[in-house]
Amino acid sequence: xxxxxxxxxxxxxxxxxxxxxxxxxxxxxxxxxxxxxxxxxxxxxxxxxxxxxxxxxxxxxxxxxxxxxxxxxxxxxxxxxxxxxxxxxxxxxxxxxxxxxxxxxxxxxxxxxxxxxxxxxxxxxxxxxxxxxxxxxxxxxxxxxxxxxxxxxxxxxxxxxxxxxxxxxxxxxxxxxxxxxxxxxxx
Amino acid sequence: xxxxxxxxxxxxxxxxxxxxxxxxxxxxxxxxxxxxxxxxxxxxxxxxxxxxxxxxxxxxxxxxxxxxxxxxxxxxxxxxxxxxxxxxxxxxxxxxxxxxxxxxxxxxxxxxxxxxxxxxxxxxxxxxxxxxxxxxxxxxxxxxxxxxxxxxxxxxxxxxxxxxxxxxxxxxxxxxxxxxxxxxxxxxxxxxxxxxxxxxxxxxxxxx
Numbered sequence: 001x002x003x004x005x006x007x008x009x010x011x012x013x014x015x016x017x018x019x020x021x022x023x024x025x026x027x028x029x030x031x032x033x034x035x036x037x038x039x040x041x042x043x044x045x046x047x048x049x050x051x052x053x054x055x056x057x058x059x060x061x062x063x064x065x066x067x068x069x070x071x072x073x074x075x076x077x078x079x080x081x082x083x084x085x086x087x088x089x090x091x092x093x094x095x096x097x098x099x100x101x102x103x104x105x106x107x108x109x110x111x112x113x114x115x116x117x118x119x120x121x122x123x124x125x126x127x128x129x130x131x132x133x134x135x136x137x138x139x140x141x142x143x144x145x146x147x148x149x150x151x152x153x154x155x156x157x158x159x160x161x162x163x164x165x166x167x168x169x170x171x172x173x174x175x176x177x178x179x180x181x182x183x184x185x186x187x
Numbered sequence: 188x189x190x191x192x193x194x195x196x197x198x199x200x201x202x203x204x205x206x207x208x209x210x211x212x213x214x215x216x217x218x219x220x221x222x223x224x225x226x227x228x229x230x231x232x233x234x235x236x237x238x239x240x241x242x243x244x245x246x247x248x249x250x251x252x253x254x255x256x257x258x259x260x261x262x263x264x265x266x267x268x269x270x271x272x273x274x275x276x277x278x279x280x281x282x283x284x285x286x287x288x289x290x291x292x293x294x295x296x297x298x299x300x301x302x303x304x305x306x307x308x309x310x311x312x313x314x315x316x317x318x319x320x321x322x323x324x325x326x327x328x329x330x331x332x333x334x335x336x337x338x339x340x341x342x343x344x345x346x347x348x349x350x351x352x353x354x355x356x357x358x359x360x361x362x363x364x365x366x367x368x369x370x371x372x373x374x375x376x377x378x379x380x381x382x383x384x385x386x387x388x389x390x391x392x393x394x395x
Contacts, residue, residue: 124225128276138282
């Protein structure tokens, strides 16, 4: 990988070069696992006609507290944010633009979850609302806000990964996940 | 390539729509195994308040802040706004002001930690943002102190004014007008807003 002054430690440099492919794969597994849980929930509600409180995905069936705990949701938002930050140096060109877009949306999503976590932790709800509330719920009608957040983080993330795997010549990188093509072979 | 990307985005949107429709976030009985109460939030606000208000009152005497000072004040303002949102039992301005205040406090915070200097346009706009926030916060504080009958709950009004004041004062870290008279006016407004912030903060602390 070309020397990048922003890469501050050897571990992060290795993660963004030699182990970038492994890192991205692990990150993708976490994200897809989260989505898979929600898709199972959708099947339980719409195909199997389960009542919503019982539709806990897969893990929620064995560990119902896990689905109900804001700690888990906050933990997931934090892991996502850390992943975006740590893996960003490996992206270049258009892929980096999409990755950074996903990162900044995740910064806001994480902040919303931090506030929800603090509300649950302190018993002080946002602006005296009767239940823990997100900022955007104050101005938008009741929507599936956090799933919407997950979607608008996930979409640019996947686009970034696709562009990263199929770089243009000026986006070519030398991390482990870049295809091994000579500049002449790149269309 | 663009068509392929569009197809990927479209597919992902359809894919993510199903679980989005299936799950209401409110259905999480949002909880954690313990409740620490609001004391930590109050302590955070009481630590942030003197930093922001003190900076506002002293800015005219200390010159342009170093990067670290600007970052500290911006962090304190951001923490204070976030904590105030949780401590307030209501908000007396339209709800759209809440994300605007967060965006306003987030701007200086981002620039304080950015590698590059704040753009000239942003530095030029900083006094205007501060003055606009001061006008709104001043009106809210005036309503709390002058137009609220004795015995009525001033808490939500004061918290609202404080949120707007913190958001405005964060911009004091970015720049001042070059014109001497305008500079003096902005510094005076900032100092008065800082004093009002201390007064409001003390009063809400006393109100509990």
